[in-house]
Amino acid sequence: MNPLLDxxxxxxxxxxxxALKDIPAPAGITPVPLHIGEPKHxxxxxxxxxxxxxxxxxxxxxxxxxxxxxxxxxANWAKRRYDGLQLDPETEILPVLGSREALFSFTQVVLDPxxxxxxxxxxxxxxxxxxxxxxxxxxxxxxxxxxxxxxRFTPDWKNIPEDIWQRTKMxxxxxxxxxSGSVMQLDEWVELFAMQDRYGFVIASDECYSxxxxxxxxxxxxxxxxxxxxxxxxxxxxxxxxSKRSNVPGLRSGFVAGDAALLRxxxxxxxxxxxxxxxxxxxxxxxxxxxxxxxxxxxxxxxxKFDKVLPILQQAFDVHLPxxxxxxxxxxxxxxxxAFARNLWQKAAIQVxxxxxxxxxxxxxxxxxxxxxxxLVADIETCVKAAETIVLLYRRS
Numbered sequence: 001m002n003p004l005l006d007x008x009x010x011x012x013x014x015x016x017x018x019a020l021k022d023i024p025a026p027a028g029i030t031p032v033p034l035h036i037g038e039p040k041h042x043x044x045x046x047x048x049x050x051x052x053x054x055x056x057x058x059x060x061x062x063x064x065x066x067x068x069x070x071x072x073x074x075a076n077w078a079k080r081r082y083d084g085l086q087l088d089p090e091t092e093i094l095p096v097l098g099s100r101e102a103l104f105s106f107t108q109v110v111l112d113p114x115x116x117x118x119x120x121x122x123x124x125x126x127x128x129x130x131x132x133x134x135x136x137x138x139x140x141x142x143x144x145x146x147x148x149x150x151x152r153f154t155p156d157w158k159n160i161p162e163d164i165w166q167r168t169k170m171x172x173x174x175x176x177x178x179x180s181g182s183v184m185q186l187d188e189w190v191e192l193f194a195m196q197d198r199y200g201f202v203i204a205s206d207e208c209y210s211x212x213x214x215x216x217x218x219x220x221x222x223x224x225x226x227x228x229x230x231x232x233x234x235x236x237x238x239x240x241x242x243s244k245r246s247n248v249p250g251l252r253s254g255f256v257a258g259d260a261a262l263l264r265x266x267x268x269x270x271x272x273x274x275x276x277x278x279x280x281x282x283x284x285x286x287x288x289x290x291x292x293x294x295x296x297x298x299x300x301x302x303x304x305k306f307d308k309v310l311p312i313l314q315q316a317f318d319v320h321l322p323x324x325x326x327x328x329x330x331x332x333x334x335x336x337x338x339a340f341a342r343n344l345w346q347k348a349a350i351q352v353x354x355x356x357x358x359x360x361x362x363x364x365x366x367x368x369x370x371x372x373x374x375x376l377v378a379d380i381e382t383c384v385k386a387a388e389t390i391v392l393l394y395r396r397s
Contacts, residue, residue, distance in 0.1 A: 007137045011130055012357035016341070023342055025349040032386050035353040037178065037327065037375045041247040041301055044294035050287035051251075057279025064271045066095035070282045073289040074255045080292075081210075082224035091260040092233065094267055095277050095285070098252040099208045099241040100131055103172075106237065106256065107135035109269045110170050110202050118142075120169040125155045127179055127359040127368045129206065132172045141169070145360050147367040153180035153329070154188060157195060159364075165195065170202040176209040176219050179358055179373040180329040181322025183213075189225035196235060202262065205238045208254070211245040211295055213324040214303055223258055233258045237266075244326070245295055246288045253277065253285045302326050305376045305383050312387040316394050328374040329355070333394075335370040348389045 010018070016035060025031060065071070071089035078085050078093075087093055096102035111120050122136040126145035136143045144164050146155045154177070171192070175184040184192075196203060205222035213219055220228075223238050241254030256263065270276075277285070288294075306321055309328070313319050319330050330352075332340045337354040344350040353375075355368030376383050 002138070004138050004140065008134055009130075012353055015357045016351070016353060019338060019342065019354070020345050020351075023346045025345055026347065029349040031349045031351060032378065032382060033351045034374050034376070034378065034383075034386060035351040036377070037244075038249055038377060039244055039247045039326075040377045040379070041298060043248050043251075044246060044288070044291070046291050046294060047246060047248055047251070047284050047288050051280050051284035054280040054283035057283065060279055062276045062279050062282065064276045065267055066277055067279075067282050067286075070095055070277075070286050070289075071255075073286045074257070077289040078223075078257060081218070082221050082227075085221075085224055085227055087223075087257050088260070092263060093255055093257045094263050094270075095253070095255050095282065096239075096270075097254075097275055097277060098243060098249075099206060099239040099254045101252070101275065102239050102254065102256050103129075103131050103204065103206060104135040104138075105269060105273055105275065106204060106239075106266055107132075107141075107170065108139045109262070109266050110204075111136070111139035111141045112169075113140035118167055121164055121167040123160065123164070123168055123171045123201075125172065125174060125177070126362065127153075127355060128172070129174060129178055133360075142167075144168070145362055147359075147362055147364050148177070148180065148182075149367060150331075152182045153177060153367075154182050154184065157191060165199045168199055168201045170204055171196075172204050172206065173222065174206045175222075176207075176212070176322075176324030178209060178325060179327050179353075179355070179368075179371075181209075181325040181327050183219040183323040184222075184225075186220060186225055186228065189220070189222065190229065193226070193229065193231060201235070202259075203236045205236065207238055208241040209244055209325040210240060212299060212302055212326050214299070214306070214321060217323070219324050233260070235259055235262075237262055242285060242288050245298070247294075247298060248284075248288070251281060251284060251288075253281055253288075301380075302376065305380055308380060309376060309383050309387045312384065312391055316391045326376050328376065330372050330374055332370055332372060337368070337370055337372050341372055343393065344390065347393050348386075350386050350389060 359368030
């Protein structure tokens with residue numbers, strides 16, 4: 001067996017199951033899962049119609065680089081979404097089986113497991129999406145966490161030591177951030193690009209929540225920021241997905257875009273890895289990227305949930321509308337996020353994710369401690385009732 005498998009740590013949801021295992025939920029109450037960021041809105045008809053109309057494609061193999069029509073649809077969407085961003089669909093776009101798969105496999109392309117020197121370092125925000133760590137460890141690298149601090153929970157680049165930067169091969173960015181919903185601003189991209197110029201690392205920008213934003217404030221993407229600053233795409237790869245944007249997490253469809261040389265190497269890896277997207281999925285994806293109406297409706301539904309849930313939670317907690325995403329990153333007044341999650345389960349069968357499970361302990365502490373992540377993915381009535389229950393239980397305790 002690959003000994004690096006032993007370096008992997010349990011996923012946050014596995015840790016939550018273990019933490020709640022011996023705590024019975026109240027009898028007769030249906031559990032309310034607000035801990036997993038799985039969209040629950042209906043899949044758009046325009047996508048399901050395109051999928052079923054293309055089922056004959058199951059009889060054929062597909063190419064790793066996908067249909068030219070799909071790559072063009074992705075390029076057209078990026079141009080509309082990111083203020084005229086120009087991407088070559090032949091060399092700067094590659095369809096993938098969702099951003100999670102791509103983030104993992106791309107890391108294997110960037111890291112060099114044959115080097116005789118010190119392990120390559122990958123820098124990750126903390127709290128973080130667990131794939132960043134697993135991909136790094138299985139690629140033979142070393143993960144370095146830079147803590148995100150309140151109030152905005154964005155990475156702290158200034159406190160990373162010089163010797164760490166010198167060994168860094170890649171930096172993961174998550175913007176909009178999971179779990180806090182913070183968004184990298186242009187001046188923050190400027191700071192990161194300056195570090196890239198100095199140390200020569202690859203930027204892997206995870207932007208799968210980019211379309212869940214509010215009040216018309218579109219998050220700026222990494223490639224968009226580079227273009228605005230007159231930079232090329234060299235050393236930059238952006239990852240995006242239809243899962244959150246279009247409510248089709250089961251479709252497993254997204255694309256990566258950016259540095260043509262990196263994507264050429266990534267395409268070679270994927271040819272051997274066996275990551276070609278099935279033709280019916282490709283045609284459904286074309287329909288999804290070409291349509292914005294269902295995305296606008298999706299944002300409206302999330303906005304409605306926040307409009308109804310936040311005033312309730314604000315009766316007892318210091319919470320606000322995130323810059324983007326469908327998460328509430330709720331500070332627990334006494335700081336014990338694990339006890340808070342256990343109490344909600346024991347008293348009301350409500351599941352939320354303790355922030356400490358979403359982060360790693362560092363010499364500067366665990367930046368997730370004292371917070372819980374609440375995913376507003378259920379229907380409005382369920383979210384409202386859960387918020388009312390959370391406030392009631394907190395006031396009683």
